[in-house]
Amino acid sequence: MDTQIRGKAVGFVLFAAMIFLSIYFQRQQAQTDAEQAAAGQVAAEQQAESGAGQQLGSDAGQQAGSDAGQQLGSDARQQAGNSVGQQADMEKKIALTFDDGPHPVYTKLLLDGLRERGVKATFFVVGENIPGREDIIRQMAQDGHLIGNHTYDHCDISSLSAEEACRELKKTSDLVEQITGNATAYVRPPFGKWDDALDCRTSMIAVKWTVDPMDWTTKNTSQVVAKVLEAAAENDIILLHDYYESSVKAALEIVDRLQAEGFTFVTVEELLLE
Ligand SMILES: [Zn+2]
Structure with missing residues (x-):
């Protein structure tokens, strides 16, 4: 009997142990499955992140590439700008x-001499000298001069009332406009006397000068040429009078000499717009 009971007991213990072990292993298995599943999830997530990373990297790469492109474009523009600037620099302008x-x-x-030399100049005309000489004004405009x-009547406008001064200027401007189609x-x-308080100043730009050889005092061609050449530099505005033969001869000689030095003659407007 004892042996039977012991046998049953051992059997029971073994059975219980098997069940326990079975449950234990099932649990272990489940846990492993869960862990594996969880690990899989993490891996998947990692992969997803990695994908995003690649995407991000790709975006960054593209952005970098794009930036590089823009930089390149910017460089190219800068270079083009420099090249234009250098060209402009090489052209020494003078008026x-x-x-x-x-x-x-x-x-x-x-006018004939300037046309032969391809030079543009600026003529500040006196209204009372225009009647009967309209063809000269027309020629100035046709040749591209300003x-x-x-x-x-060549008056000191700073001594006039604003109303009188404006009338002086308008009279000449109207004559020029009738001939060329453009007001001054x-x-x-x-x-050189300009009153900044003049009412008409808003529609007129006063232009002075930077080089004055006083041509009307000497009426000596070689002296005028020498004085101008001595002083002339880039962006200068040279003052001469086309009312004297000596000044006209001097002007053409000045053009020849300064063109040989690489100067380009432009109108005052072109110089001031720089
Ligand atoms: Zn004058």
Whole structure:
């Protein structure tokens, strides 16, 4: 009996142990499955993140590439700009201006000489000198010169009332406009006297000068040429008078000499717009 009971007991213990072990292993298995599943999940997530990373990397790469492209574009633009700038730098600009005309003989001579040399200049004309010389004004415009205003009767406009001064300027501007179709936008005040308080100043730009050989005092061609060449530099505005033969001859000699030095003659407008 004892043996039987012991046998049953052992059997029971073994059975219980098997069940226990079975449950234990099942649990272990389940846990492993769960862990594996969880690990799989993590791996999947990692992969997903990695994918995102690649995407991010790709975006960054693209962005970098794009930036590089933009940089390149910017460099190219800069280079193009530099090249244009260098070209502009190489062109030393200077302006010839002539006051007091038009003269019936000397202004024509001057226009012929400037045309032969491909030079553009600025003429500040006196209104009372225009009647009967309209063809000269027309020629100035046709040749591409700028026509400015030097009042109607060469008066000191700073001594006039604003109303009178504006009338002086308008009279000349109207004459020029009747002939060329364009009013005058630039004024050279006689004696360099310009009153900034003038009402009409908003529609007129006063233009002074930087080189004045005092051509009307000497009327000596070689002296005028020497004085201008001595002083002339880039962006200068040279003052001469086309009312004297000596000044016209000097002007053409100045053009020849300065063109040989690489200067380009432009209108005052082109110089001021730089
Ligand atoms: Zn003058």
